[in-house]
Amino acid sequence: MxxxxxxxxxxxxxxxxxxxxxxxxxxxxxxxxxxxxxxxxxxxxxxxxxxxxxxxxxxxxxxxxxxxxxxxxxxxxxxxxxxxxxxxxxxxxxxxxxxxxxxxxxxxxxxxxxxxxxAARQENAPVLEEASTLLGQKQELETKKQLLDAFNKHFIISEEEESLLTTTSKEVDDDFFAILKRVRQIYLDCQVLLGTENQRLGLELMDQSSRNLNTGYQKLCRWIQKEFKNLNLENPQISSIIRRALRALAERPSLFHSCLDYFAEARERVLTDAFYSALTGSITENDQNPMTNPIEFHAHDPLRYVGDMLAWTHSATVSEREALESLFISEGNEISKGFQAGKEAEPWSTADGEVFDGLKALGDLINRNVAGVSKALRQRVEQVIQNHEDPVLLYKVANLVNFYRITFAKFLGADSSLLETLSSLEESSLRQFRTVMSDTVTSIQADLSVPPSDLRIPDFLDEALNQFTALMKSYDSSLTPASSRIADFKPILSQALDPFLKACEKISKETEAPVTSIFLVNCLLAARTTLSRYDFVQPKISDLDEQLASLSSTLTQYQHAFFLHTSGLHPLLEALAPIDESAESLLRVPMLAPFQQQALTEASQTLDDFLPSALMDAIQNLRGLSSMKFAQEVTAAAAERFCEDFEFVEGKLGKVDELREERAAEVEKGEGDAEGDDEGSKKGGDAQKEEGKTEKREVVPLRSLFPRTGGEIRVLLS
Known part of the structure; x- marks a missing residue:
């Protein structure tokens, strides 16, 4: 690049x-x-x-x-x-x-x-066709063989399996239940064969499986009955195979109920013997069990004796229920399902529409198991009831039986025979209690006399209150619902307390006031003090409070009368009763006998002599009362009424003195107006003047003769 x-x-x-x-x-x-x-x-x-x-x-x-x-x-x-x-x-x-x-x-x-x-195909065509036909026949035969093998495997049991299912000498084990289940399924599947054109095979197989099933269930029933003879329900490790056998036998309701009847009879004998052993310490009449602590030998107190028997019965019943629940109540409700299936096998054994209720059946079985114990318990408790006449003991026995009756009702149901027995015992104890109380009241009424000299409560009431305290304490510890505690205890009040209070009232009528009221107050106060500890007798306490209020009013009137008569104020009140507020009526007061100078002076002196010790003398009148507070309240109320009466007299006397002073002033004014008249009139005026002077000299204020004030009286009587 x-x-x-x-x-x-x-x-x-x-x-x-x-x-x-x-x-x-x-x-x-x-x-x-x-x-x-x-x-x-x-x-x-x-x-x-x-x-x-x-x-x-x-x-x-x-x-x-x-x-x-x-x-x-x-x-x-x-x-x-x-x-x-x-x-x-x-x-x-x-x-x-x-x-x-x-x-x-x-x-x-x-x-x-x-x-x-x-060319080869044309030459081998017949051979291939024949081979194809043979292969098809072979496939068909193999299919039939597979069907036959499957049919035999499903519908046919071997001789060894049939022997295990029907022979009584062989044990009932898991293999037995597996074969039984298989035969039961074969019987059900045979119904499919009945829907084919050839029903003969289905009928034969169904008949054979039905016979095997019936024989197997018979064997299972006998095996269960045999196991029930030696079954220990106290052992928590109850064999699981028994539970499995019961659930399987439920498919034959008649056999299942037969086993239950057998089991109930066996358990009734076992529990009755156990109860007898717990009572006497003997396994049989001549065989003593040293490991037991006999109830009859150690429970000397009747209440403890009854309580120990009920406690044993409760413990045995609870243990019985717990053990039977593991036998007859399953998580999948398998017994109920077995009964449902059993309707088809035995339609005559169950009513139409009947559904197996495991809990109800369990309750019925427990009732049958404890029937013997229930009879023995009833006999011994009734002996205790009939042989004792202590009402407190009888009532405690009734409450104890009631406690266990309520406890049993929680897991036995309302239709239990044991609950009927306990209800009968409770009623019997209460009936004996009422009889004893009635006899006691009758004997007291025959010996009624007069109150004690110190007006204290009579011995029979003291004893009755002590008994009633024990009755209330026993009732308070019972399981009676809070909503009905007051109503349920009301009959006990009418039987154990009211007759004694009425007897005291009858005794008091033989005396005079204030002894009658003092004696009744003492009796009612003692009863109220006894009842005040418990809330379920609140209505009766309210009734006693009303009676005490009425008696308090009566004693207050008595003390008030004592104050009036002892102080000398009563004649003054009686004289002033018809006097109204008019001047003419008030001016007549000085002319009344109690308000004359000498009489009023003596009344004032009497009042002065009365006041220093008035309260002590009044309280002394109520010395028989057991409650000093009650006596002081009554006396204070009477003193208040006395002070009001004195203030009434004081007010009247003050008004009279004011009117008399006004009249004296009018007379003086009339003398000054008469000086300018003629001689004749002068002579007449001199005469009136002289008369007015005489009247003026004779007027003495009533308050000066009766000088005490209402404030002083309240202070002295406070």
Missing amino acids: VNGQGYMNDFSENFDDKFTAVPAPQKSNALSNKISTVLSASYADSEIREAVRTLDERNIQNSAETRRKLRLDVQKEVIERNGDIIKDFGHVAEQLKRIGTTINSLNECCEDMRQRVA
Whole structure:
């Protein structure tokens, strides 16, 4: 490339020297165009670049001779190359001639072979046809053989398999269940054969498989019954093959129920014996079990005795349910599916539309298993109920039975026979409780007399409240729903508390006030204190509060009367009762006997003597009350009413004194107006004046005779 570039540079320099040294001739159009074309050529043109690159590769020296011979050399080289190409094509033509000759020979050979093959085919056609027929027959026979083998493999069981399925001497194992499943499938698939034209094979196979199935299920049923004899439900590792056998036997509902009946009878005997052993420590009547702790020998308290029996029953029932769940309840609900399939095999064994409910069947089975325990439990608890007359014990037994009844209902269902037994025991205990309480109340009513001298609560009420406290404590620990606690305990209130309060009320009627009210208040306060610890007796507490409020009002009236009569204020109040607010009515007050000077002075002295010890004397009247706070509240209320009465008298006396002062002032004014009259009138005026002076001298303010004020009274009685 460098040489080519140098060549172009030398050419340009020589051209410039040549055309600049010579004087410029007249320009020719052709030459001018040629020069313009050369000068306008761009080195970036691809053709020029290729040309320059070619020159560079030939290592041509840039000289005048080389430039003159360049065109000739190039043309010579082109001619030589074309000659080489023509020579090569000559060799190719010669080879093609040889190939043509070979192909012609091959064509002649192929034609000869074609003729020979056609002749051989014509000669062997009958043999090939016969061979094709034989091959088709062979293929058909092989297909039939495969079908026969598949049929035998699917529908026919071997003698060894049939023996394993039907012979009782052979164990029930996984092979047995595999064969049973296969025979069951054969029986179902035989229904397809019945749809063909030839039904004989299907009927024979179905009859054979049906006999094998029935024999196999009979064997399985006997095997399960045998296993049930020695089955230990307390063992957590219960054989899985038993669970599998039960799920398989579910396809024969009649046999399944027969096994359940057998199992229920066996478990009932086992649980009854276990319960007897737990009670007495004996496995049999003459065989003592040293490993047990007999309930009857160690539970001396009746409540503990009943509780231990119920606890054992609960533990046994829970264990029974857990063990049976693993046997009869499967995750895939396989027993229910087996029963559904069993409807077709034994349509007479199940009612139309009946669906196997595993949980319900489990509950029924548990009820049957614990039936013997339920009878023994009922007998012993009823003995405890009939042999005791302690109402607290009877009620605790009822609550204990109620607790277990609610507990059992959570996993046995509402229709359980054990729940019926517990409900009957609970009702029996409550009935005995009501009988004992009724007898107690009857005996108390026969011995009713008068209240104690100190007016404390009677012994029978104290004992009844102690019993009732125990009853409430027992009820509070029960499982009674919060929504019905008040209503459910109401009968206990009416039986264990109300009769005793009514007896106290009857006793109080034999006394006089205030002993009647004080005695009743003591009884009601004791009852309220006992009830206040529990919220489910709130309505009864409200009733007691109403009765106490009524008795408080009665005692307040008594204390108020005591204040009025002891203080001497009662005659004044009675005298002022008909006096209204008119002046004429008020001016009559001084003329009333209690408001005469001597009588009013004595009333004032009586009041002064009463006030220093008034509160202590009043509270002394209620000394029989068990609550000093209640006595103080009653006395304070009575003192307040007394102060209001005193303020009423004080107000009336003040109004009377004001009216009398006004009248005295009017009399003095009348004396001054009478001085200017005549002598006769003067004499009369002197007489009136003298009379007015006399009246004025005799007027003494009532408040001066009864000087105490309402404020002083409140201070002294506070």
